[in-house]
Amino acid sequence: MTGFDKDNMNNDIDHVLVSEEQLRERIAEMGAMLSEEYKDKNPILVCILRGAVHFFSDLSRHMTCRAQLDFMSISSYGDELKTSGIVRIAKDMDTSITGRHVLIIEDIMDSGHTLKHLKKVLMAREPASLKICCLLDKPSRRECDIAPDYTGFVIPNEFVLGYGLDCENYYRNLPYVGVLKPELYK
Ligand code: IMP
Ligand code: MG
Helix, strand or coil: CCCCCCCCHHHHEEEEEECHHHHHHHHHHHHHHHHHHCCCCCCEEEEEECCCHHHHHHHHCCCCCCCEEEEEEEEEEEECCEEEEEEEEEECCCCCCCCCEEEEEEEEECCCHHHHHHHHHHHCCCCCEEEEEEEEECHHHCCCCCCCCEEEEECCCCCEEECCECECCECCCCCCEEEECHHHCC
16 A cells, blocks of 8 residues: 555545444444343344454444353455455354354455355354354355345445454454545545
């Protein structure tokens, strides 16, 4: 990346797509809904690193049901803007999910390849249930037959950053979801 503002990353953002206030409101709403859904189910909430870090942290603290938290790190081969569909588990979770209710918490569903693969891997471990909760969904980009069970926001086909989402591992610490200035892409 060249042409970025080295002192303030907010200046690299063309426009805000989901504001801090919208995130706060929607995540509180989702947390309340999931608390109902998972009450008495003793779920395992699985954070998909690194993109889901803030969403996971905020959402899980809005869930009042008894739950265990775990973490996985997955990398998809391909470049920043397009996944290849080949996925590698870089860090597996530590908890056994056999017979348990599992909720995967992810930043975004784009082509769907990453989550489709992950779902297949985790289903082989025979959980009692396995659902996917994504902060963002870009259905117009889908290349597989999969959809999140729970979605925060449906967004248009734009490359977004912030609130965990990155470009070359930067911008994850922006408190909102935004779109990069077009001149910074290449
Ligand atoms: P998929 O396999 O194409 O669904 O892509 C999933 C992964 O690609 C996500 O977990 C993100 O890490 C990344 N990704 C997809 N779209 C975006 C975006 O707009 N901004 C940042 N990362 C993205
Ligand atoms: Mg990711």
